[in-house]
Amino acid sequence: PSGCHEVVISEGETKGNINFGNFFLGAMLDVEISISPSYREGLPGGTVEYAVDVWNMGSLDDSYTLDATDNSGWGLSLSPSVLSVPAGQKKTATLSVTIPESAVPSTEDKILVTATSQGDQSVSDLDMCIAHVTEAVAPPSASTLKSPADGMITNDNTPTFEWTIGANADSHRLLVDNDPDFTSPEENVLLGATDNTYTISAPGLADENYSWKVIAINAFGENESSTRTFLIDTIAPPTPTLGSPENNAVENILTQIFTWTEPEAGVSYDIQIDNEISF
Structure with missing residues (x-):
């Protein structure tokens, strides 16, 4: 009937096809x-x-x-x-x-x-x-350095570096530094999974001693190669002055000593002897 009425609902009771199981004294659980x-x-x-x-x-x-x-x-x-x-x-x-x-x-x-x-x-x-x-993948194997050779002296200041690809590597990092600790590398280049060569761009490296190495990298870690050193020297040594035997000398000895101006440190010489002036 019309008018105001007080209705008491118990938890879990159904009234008018409505279940009040989630209500308690006007509160709701959710x-x-x-x-x-x-x-x-x-x-x-x-x-x-x-x-x-x-x-x-x-x-x-x-x-x-x-x-x-x-x-x-x-x-x-x-x-x-x-x-x-x-x-x-x-x-x-x-x-x-x-x-x-x-x-x-x-x-x-x-x-x-x-x-x-x-x-x-x-x-x-x-x-x-x-x-x-996922597949169990280990860090990559270390690359093997190929060139420049360890201890090489070259007058090419844009050398090409070559190494073997590290197994399971996603990338390779080439480091070239004039300090063996690689704290401030002259070249720090990140290359791809199949890259195994890199050539220095002009104007090239300054005349100096360098160390280089390659780091193979993947998501599970990294592995460094050994370190090699090389020297860049683009300045030709002074022309040596011949000492003995003198020019046009006639000698009657089988063992001859050849002399020339004292060499500079770090310079080596090739001696050529021929019976033809054109060599």
């Missing part, structure tokens, strides 16, 4: 759950972790029981497994997934996490994430 990231990769025998956010969307403080299931039977753990969350707030648990040693690369495990209200077990929410098995 929950939302989300997992991040939704996808992670790991190696066989490894563990991947996810953040499980549980939001209390109701108007009452509540506690939630967390449960995890999967389709591959991998090791699952939730910490903590029960979250007490004030109304309108969020708390986070950690989902750990242990990938079996025997897991085949490229396989996936789908994990479902459910948050269930302890105030009303009909109130729950769930979310899914995926764990993916």
Whole structure:
């Protein structure tokens, strides 16, 4: 009938086809759950972790029981497994997934996490994430240096460097420095996975002693080659002055000593002797 009436509703009671199981004295229980990231990769025998956010969307403080299931039977753990969350707030648990040693690369495990209200077990929410098995890849092998040779002296100030490709390398870094500690390299060049040569561009390197090495790099680490040294000297030495035997000398000895002006440090000489003036 028309007019004002007082109606008393008990928790869980149905009135007019409306179930009041989620209401208590005008309050509501509700929950939302989300997992991040939704996808992670790991190696066989490894563990991947996810953040499980549980939001209390109701108007009452509540506690939630967390449960995890999967389709591959991998090791699952939730910490903590029960979250007490004030109304309108969020708390986070950690989902750990242990990938079996025997897991085949490229396989996936789908994990479902459910948050269930302890105030009303009909109130729950769930979310899914995926764990993916990757290939076990090691750091790359070290490159072997080919040229310039160790200790080489050259008058080419735009030398070409050559090395072998590091196995499993995604990139190679060439370092050339006039200090053997490579603290401020003259050349610091990042090259590709299949690059094994590099030529210095003009105007080139200054006359000096240099050290060089190559670092092979991939996502799992890096590996350095040995270090080689070389000298660039683009200034020709002074012309030597011949000493003995004198020009047009006639000698009657089988063993002849040849002399010329005293050499500079670091200079070597080739002596040519011929019975033809054209050599």
